[in-house]
Amino acid sequence: MTLALKTSASTTLPSRRDEDWRWTDLYGLLRTLPAPSPRIAETLQPGGPFKGLAKAELAIANGRHNWWPGADSKTVEFFEHQSPDNPYAPEELPMAAMAAEQALEPPVSIIQFNGDDVALLRLVTEATETSHHARVGVVVKTGVSATLLESYEGKGGRYLSNTLIEIIVEDGASLERVVIAEDAEEGVGVSTAIVRIAPGAKFAQTVLTSGARRQRIETRVNHPGAQAEARLDGAYLLDAQRHADLTTVVTHAGVEGVTSQLTKGMVTDQARGVFQGRIVVSPGADQTDARMGHHALILSEKAEIDAKPELLIFADDVSCAHGNTIGALDEDALFYAEQRGIPQAEAKAMLTVAFVGEVVDRIEHEGAREIAAAWVARKLGSV
């Protein structure tokens, strides 16, 4: 009986009746989980948007993995896990629970950093009206400094690509995760990252996305305090009828934790951006320092942004702040640029790139920062 209920629940798509999914209604769009995606016919080649920045690469194409080892196969190792557990409750994390149950080839792919290195993680989709799931573990061993360059590369339409990524950053280790998500205009992409950072560890991420028909990139960080640091940045650049939802939940469980968050967005045409940022400071998590900023531009009358920044503070001695601004481009700055001879479309693109640039500038990996800057400029060139 319990088993039957669980199976049924974890293939049910979240709908707007679920509080955490009210702005990203998958049920309303798809109704049921589409049939499984086929294997991608051609042999997948290493590459993606971060091509050349790392040799070690895990590419998961329509839910099936390919691993290319790095120059030193001991610094970054790859494992498969055949019989993992599923600790995710469908009512709390429906898509993570679904991925944990449905990912098959293999049930879990694990990238483990034993030494300082960079690895690519690519989630490649070539599908129409089908769905696939992947579950990836990323482990950064004690004291190791690692960079994960992750990409979502979607082609086709009306697919559902669902990814669960479980990240463990051990004592004194650090991980920078940079994500570029490029789904197909009619695709549906969901990615849920569950991040556990140990005392004294650092986790930093930057998510850049151009959205999809529906897209959600969610990050949940279990923060121990204990001088651990988390940085959670993002930028969504949406045109046409694209939708992107950047959701984050950071739970500070102990004293002296630091979280810094900066998300910027631009929506035009009939696009819709969603930002849900929650920082929870648990009882006793004193001396927490948490800052959250979400700032977005709406460049057309039919575009929409829904933002829900939340600070839930149950400790006394904390330093927490959040800021949320949504508006149009500064007309005065626009006229100033035009008066100097920059045509309006180019001036708008320049000002928008500059607006988003603050997020890109916080990327620490130099090569990734350059690729991110070029990606943003390319996306906004057509605005």
Next chain:
Amino acid sequence: MLKIQNLHARVEEKPILKGVTLDVPAGEVHAIMGPNGAGKSTLSYVLSGRGGYEVTEGSAELNGDDLLALDPAERAAKGLFLSFQYPLEIPGVPALTFIRTALNAQRRARGEDEIAAPAFLKLAKEKAASLKIDFDMLKRGLNVGFSGGEKKRMEILQMAMLSPKFLILDETDSGLDIDALKIVSEGVNALRSPERGMLVITHYQRLLDYIKPDKVHVLAAGRIVASGGPELALQLEAEGYDRYVGAAA
């Protein structure tokens, strides 16, 4: 050069310019003085094409081109430069990038080749040095955190780099101390040439001690109510605007 005929303009249904006629030939510097609310800034915005200002009558031409038919960037490419009373801060866009983007956009609009990076940097270094601007400031966000004087010097630097045919200086003296005023005025004077015209808009006569005009016009209640030589500015300084405000009303 600049010919303005019977120019009427309004903002949100409120008439501000009520028939301005003005002719600034190439090589001349004309000053427009007037009390607050006379329409001085409106004139500069209407000529440069800012949104929100509606021209209801009249014309404005630069070298025979109908300015009012062009968008602001096209007017700039034709050689019109407005130095802002309050230059904008543009975070995230270094001054060098901004100026190079503007220069190349203007050159493209005129069918010219874009300027090569080394030639651009050499020019920027020369002009910055002559205006006593630390070159490193040009690598920071345009005008971000700059003092009033620094912002005005950055306007002059842009003028020098873009080499416009006609300059409008809107209250360039506001917020400047005497040292900054001298540097800015020297920068403007260096741009005086037989091919270039200038319109210097100011409330106070002080600026005209440094940038000597060929003619002075008084703008009051949306019209030019008096024109004369530089002595008119001195007279205004001594007597104030009262009689013109009365005459225009």
